[in-house]
Amino acid sequence: GAVVSQHPSRVICKSGTSVKIECRSLDFQATTMFWYRQFPKQSLMLMATSNEGSKATYEQGVEKDKFLINHASLTLSTLTVTSAHPEDSSFYICSASDRYAVTEQFFGPGTRLTVL
């Protein structure tokens, strides 16, 4: 199956700093990538949809100025958590798909963010 990677897998940062998370599709072109956040023992909450070459579409309640998304190429999307605070600590997971194909979303391994 298709492979999606995320980097870093784990990051610890101080409150007020910014953190960038990369999501890459390794063996296919992802016209669309999705970013999710998951708190312990809870569901995956969709944050935003990232389309290559255009602005991301954010879900209601997600601050677009705080969670900056860039989808610069068909294989790379980045999520930057700006001015991170302890409440932003979570498991961030990306997924990728070909928007024109009825197919599953391929999930990355996730990034564990801890803000001190």
Place this chain on the structure above:
Amino acid sequence: QQPVQSPQAVILREGEDAVINCSSSKALYSVHWYRQKHGEAPVFLMILLKGGEQKGHEKISASFNEKKQQSSLYLTASQLSYSGTYFCGTELDRGSTLGRLYFGRGTQLTVWP
């Protein structure tokens, strides 16, 4: 937009069967089922499209009732490896949402030897 999953948790003995349900108040285009182990990313199990269908994957199968906007995941003769949290992800009208998935709260399945 989040679908409702039931039950919240299931405990089984190896070899027993289980059913996990997923229902939505919105019209669905597709339903995706995933299994997630602790600390890992979700792993795709299967996708069902509107039109009502049933699919099978080894001893795991699923159905999608379009009229009721409900899907059920069937695990038969459960194995220890089936343990994990099962999520259904629902996709609404594809034209407007373009593949966005909204996940249920999950069903934690534990299989004991």
